[in-house]
Amino acid sequence: MRVVVVIGLAIVLMAVLNAFDVSWVVFAIVASALGGAFAIGLVRFNLKRMHIKRAAEAASDEALDAVWREIESLSDEPPTAAILVRTNGTPHSDASAISIPSDLRGFPWAGWTLHCASEEQLELRKGAAPDGCSGLAGLQLRSLLIPRFKTKSGKFRNAYAPSKYLQRSRLLRGQLAGICERYPEELLGHLLSLTDTFEFDALRQVRISGSPGWAQTAAFRSCPTCGRKAQFVVQIPGELLPSRRRSRPDACYVYSCRHHPTEVELVVQYT
Numbered sequence: 001m002r003v004v005v006v007i008g009l010a011i012v013l014m015a016v017l018n019a020f021d022v023s024w025v026v027f028a029i030v031a032s033a034l035g036g037a038f039a040i041g042l043v044r045f046n047l048k049r050m051h052i053k054r055a056a057e058a059a060s061d062e063a064l065d066a067v068w069r070e071i072e073s074l075s076d077e078p079p080t081a082a083i084l085v086r087t088n089g090t091p092h093s094d095a096s097a098i099s100i101p102s103d104l105r106g107f108p109w110a111g112w113t114l115h116c117a118s119e120e121q122l123e124l125r126k127g128a129a130p131d132g133c134s135g136l137a138g139l140q141l142r143s144l145l146i147p148r149f150k151t152k153s154g155k156f157r158n159a160y161a162p163s164k165y166l167q168r169s170r171l172l173r174g175q176l177a178g179i180c181e182r183y184p185e186e187l188l189g190h191l192l193s194l195t196d197t198f199e200f201d202a203l204r205q206v207r208i209s210g211s212p213g214w215a216q217t218a219a220f221r222s223c224p225t226c227g228r229k230a231q232f233v234v235q236i237p238g239e240l241l242p243s244r245r246r247s248r249p250d251a252c253y254v255y256s257c258r259h260h261p262t263e264v265e266l267v268v269q270y271t
């Protein structure tokens with residue numbers, strides 16, 4: 001993104017200098033200054049990113065658990081969606097599997113497991129995974145039930161953004177500061193998105209039920225057996241799913257049918 005902005009600025013600058021008949025030497029000086037500023041910004045961004053990543057990796061299981069419990073306690077509404085979040089544990093096995101929480105009332109796949117051998121081999125099976133845990137790409141993950149908050153229209157909605165949790169809990173801010181004193185808010189963005197940066201990104205979340213974060217416009221699927229509209233089950237960031245494709249998709253969306261719940265239909269999107 002930043003590269004695009006710098007190139008855009010350079011093109012605009014070239015046009016302006018050309019219009020005023022300014023020499024290429026002046027252009028080169030201005031372009032170098034812009035490049036230098038960009039490099040400094042990049043170094044600062046990476047130092048901050050590494051600081052947050054290291055703080056998260058050094059956090060104890062108890063400290064991370066306290067953060068997740070606090071977020072889940074922010075609403076008394078029964079949960080309808082979940083995401084998978086980081087733990088600092090090591091996976092019990094190499095297998096990639098997503099345990100769908102049994103607390104999701106009314107969700108046909110509550111308590112089931114999505115086995116992810118590869119992007120082409122996704123299987124929805126009844127019952128919890130053998131170890132009861134979720135693991136993807138060597139990460140041991142746990143589920144976080146998404147709190148639901150009342151909107152101005154009076155309806156309850158799933159809240160995914162870290163800012164919505166921080167607005168409602170001073171305790172949460174304190175817990176995060178206990179893990180990373182300098183950047184507590186950014187730490188939450190890092191912990192909620194399964195990526196190495198600290199910027200919260202809906203595409204980098206494993207989402208279960210609720211609403212997917214779309215890379216492009218929303219896409220839907222029908223059940224291959226009965227033709228009814230399929231239901232969104234799980235969103236997986238492309239980089240976490242074993243794939244034979246040359247370029248990894250940004251996100252994969254698993255759909256299934258409540259009448260034929262072992263059917264899997266996949267939507268793959270690139271940004």
Ligand SMILES: [Zn+2]
Pocket residue numbers: 223224225226227228257258259260
């Ligand atoms: Zn069906």
